[in-house]
Amino acid sequence: MKATAQISSAERVGRVVGRIARALNRLDQKVQTWLVARGMASYAAQVLSTAAKLIVISALLYVAFWFAVLGVFVVAAAYAGRHTNFSDVGKTEWRNGPAGYGLYGSNGYRIDAHDPDDENG
Template sequence: MNTTTRISTAERLGRSFGRGWRAYARGERRVSSWLASKGMPVAGAAALLWVVKLAVLGLLFYVAFWFAVVLLGLAMAGWAAATTPSDEEEWPFTDLTELRKTPGYDPNLYNDISHELYTDD
């Protein structure tokens, strides 16, 4: 019997998310201190970081909006395709005599073997 405990996938995922968050916070502190070392006030560095965060958030919302618009358009196109009537419209010339009266009628194109101008190739 194996007595070693194994961590679950959720715990592993939570730990990796936590490591990523700590790395992000560490990088943000490093950028803030670098800006302060270059002569920028600490409040200005914090404000600049917030502006960058808000710009990234705005960009994400912009991309998500257009992604949702495209998905909505695809859903509407699918709905429209599904609700079209299944019976297709008939050819407007249902009667052969009406078809023969049209200008430029060629019996070979319509396989009209009863027409006098029909030639079998």
């Protein structure tokens, strides 16, 4: 057995997130102290700090929402592309059909320009 315990990657990520949170908290306290030193009331500095945090969180949630919407559209497009039969798309042929000889699509309708009253065309 090893003398030093190995930490997992989850624990390592947790420690990094904790360090970042502590650093941001210290920065917030420094900004509040600076504002109070400049003459702002203590409660006003706290309100301003909380408002700034809410604005940042709202912006992050807004961006995350639109990324989620984009992800849903990508998944829907992939699903539709996977379950669509493209083998018949674009198959046209010249043949005799209900509207006479002409260019017919895979749906059975004539797609070339023709005059139905013209007996030669």
